Amino acid sequence: MVNAVILGAGESDRTPLPGRTAIDMGVEAALGAIRDAGLKIADIDGVVTGYSLAERHLDFSADLAESLGIRPMWSQTNSRSGATGSSIVVNAALAVLGGACTTALVVWADNRVSGNPDDMAGALAASLSAFEVASGPLITTQYGLIAQSYMSRWGATAEDLASVAVQFRKHAGLNEQAKYRAPITVDDVLSSPMASSPLHRLECALVTDYGGAVVVTRSDRVPDAHDPVHILGFGEALSHSSILRNRDLFTTGHTAAGRSSSLAFEMAGLGPADLDMAQIYDCFTITVLMLMEDFGLCGRGEAGAAVRDGLLDREGPLPSNTNGGLLSNASGGILHVTEAVRQMRGNAGSHQLARCPETALVHGNGGILGAQTTMILGRR
Amino acid sequence: MAMEPAAELWHEWAQGRLCFQECDACEAIQHPPGPVCGTCHSTSLHLAPSDGHAALVSWSTVHRAPAPEFAADVPYTIGLVSLRGGALVQARVLPGMSPEGWEPGLPATLRLGEVAGRPQPVIDRVGG
Numbered sequence: 001m002v003n004a005v006i007l008g009a010g011e012s013d014r015t016p017l018p019g020r021t022a023i024d025m026g027v028e029a030a031l032g033a034i035r036d037a038g039l040k041i042a043d044i045d046g047v048v049t050g051y052s053l054a055e056r057h058l059d060f061s062a063d064l065a066e067s068l069g070i071r072p073m074w075s076q077t078n079s080r081s082g083a084t085g086s087s088i089v090v091n092a093a094l095a096v097l098g099g100a101c102t103t104a105l106v107v108w109a110d111n112r113v114s115g116n117p118d119d120m121a122g123a124l125a126a127s128l129s130a131f132e133v134a135s136g137p138l139i140t141t142q143y144g145l146i147a148q149s150y151m152s153r154w155g156a157t158a159e160d161l162a163s164v165a166v167q168f169r170k171h172a173g174l175n176e177q178a179k180y181r182a183p184i185t186v187d188d189v190l191s192s193p194m195a196s197s198p199l200h201r202l203e204c205a206l207v208t209d210y211g212g213a214v215v216v217t218r219s220d221r222v223p224d225a226h227d228p229v230h231i232l233g234f235g236e237a238l239s240h241s242s243i244l245r246n247r248d249l250f251t252t253g254h255t256a257a258g259r260s261s262s263l264a265f266e267m268a269g270l271g272p273a274d275l276d277m278a279q280i281y282d283c284f285t286i287t288v289l290m291l292m293e294d295f296g297l298c299g300r301g302e303a304g305a306a307v308r309d310g311l312l313d314r315e316g317p318l319p320s321n322t323n324g325g326l327l328s329n330a331s332g333g334i335l336h337v338t339e340a341v342r343q344m345r346g347n348a349g350s351h352q353l354a355r356c357p358e359t360a361l362v363h364g365n366g367g368i369l370g371a372q373t374t375m376i377l378g379r380r
Numbered sequence: 381m382a383m384e385p386a387a388e389l390w391h392e393w394a395q396g397r398l399c400f401q402e403c404d405a406c407e408a409i410q411h412p413p414g415p416v417c418g419t420c421h422s423t424s425l426h427l428a429p430s431d432g433h434a435a436l437v438s439w440s441t442v443h444r445a446p447a448p449e450f451a452a453d454v455p456y457t458i459g460l461v462s463l464r465g466g467a468l469v470q471a472r473v474l475p476g477m478s479p480e481g482w483e484p485g486l487p488a489t490l491r492l493g494e495v496a497g498r499p500q501p502v503i504d505r506v507g508g
Contacts, residue, residue, distance in 0.1 A: 125446065130386065131412040134500050135458045135472045136442060136450035144440035145460050145470075152438070152484050197441040197479075244411055244468040245418060250437050250460070250484075
């Protein structure tokens with residue numbers, strides 16, 4: 001059966017530089033991905049990109065394509081909040097399978113530090129409804145409301161949540177590119193300043209520059225001797241824009257990731273027990289715990305205990321966020337994708353897992369647990 | 381011409397009338413308000429008065445203001461409460477009330493107040 005495949009991955013340098021643009025980092029990541037795919041720029045006939053929070057583009061994909069000297073037959077810019085990094089890969093898979101193009105370049109880059117932080121604050125505030133903003137919440141507050149509810153429902157503790165940050169920091173320690181690498185303890189997390197209760201500063205995603213890219217084509221177009229990563233399944237689902245319109249978050253605690261992951265597993269013909277690795281969108285510690293339960297990696301209310309028992313450890317049953325994730329490595333959900341591809345192809349460098357994963361789940365979450373995108377990747 | 385539902389609701393609150401959007405067809409309370417009922421997809425909705433009776437769902441205490449107009453209030457607690465039928469309202473908890481010992485399901489009361497100079501519902505009682 002024909003499916004979409006990822007031929008290569010690239011990441012830009014993330015050191016903030018005065019005047020460094022999102023396009024600069026997008027181009028650097030794109031050139032890396034095209035090189036890793038064994039292709040030339042001229043082979044690219046489709047371009048799909050994410051959006052920039054720090055920089056204005058009416059159509060980011062057009063500005064990126066032009067910078068690369070490409071006139072693609074298919075291009076689009078996707079804005080699905082944090083889920084964008086995974087969603088643009090799904091867009092590319094649909095485009096190559098549907099015949100809109102043959103070889104799609106997928107890029108998400110943003111200069112969130114080098115760019116204008118005032119513009120970024122305004123862009124983030126636009127993600128909440130006026131009826132939320134009026135009470136004075138941070139984005140962290142909206143996740144904090146969900147975290148407080150989760151803790152009340154299941155008796156989960158602050159230590160359960162903090163253990164997610166501790167786990168991913170451990171992984172970042174081996175990643176030479178990660179922003180924060182020094183080990184931390186649960187006590188360190190819980191003694192970091194409270195951002196919006198119950199979430200502490202060390203439970204929140206970093207804000208960094210980033211650029212990540214992959215190249216997607218069809219499995220029947222893979223160049224000879226190339227070693228691709230197959231997109232075996234994907235699924236997307238959207239439950240809400242405002243958390244006020246989705247009471248499930250506070251009753252059952254379920255998100256639309258249950259649906260997106262079910263669709264992806266079904267298409268792949270695999271289940272949670274078949275996974276060798278996971279790259280889970282980790283904008284906050286609570287996000288990881290709830291998504292784990294929606295994927296069926298553990299029972300409801302059991303995710304904290306599973307993390308403390310080492311489920312997600314790089315030497316455990318399901319190595320996850322092996323680059324340190326959004327919590328310790330860098331911003332940008334596209335890096336969950338590039339990390340998965342690198343680990344599966346055995347070129348993750350200093351933090352390569354001892355055994356290259358044969359299967360992986362990659363998941364993006366957007367908005368306040370509203371937009372969900374799941375992919376199941378495999379080596380055949 | 382009728383006002384857009386959100387503008388109409390802000391206007392009612394500014395006039396001192398606590399109300400929320402209600403569907404003419406299925407009677408669901410909907411918040412934030414919109415042109416279509418999210419429960420039954422009717423496009424016929426109106427603003428209905430509220431007695432402010434609600435139940436506590438969750439809360440979070442903010443330690444860093446998201447914008448200058450909230451800076452003087454830090455730290456402050458934001459509560460999430462449910463109205464009849466489950467519609468959720470997010471509102472500032474009045475100063476002096478501590479979340480210590482709070483749990484979901486406690487009775488809570490909304491009344492009109494002001495946050496950063498803007499009239500809106502606030503939570504003035506939780507429990508008891």
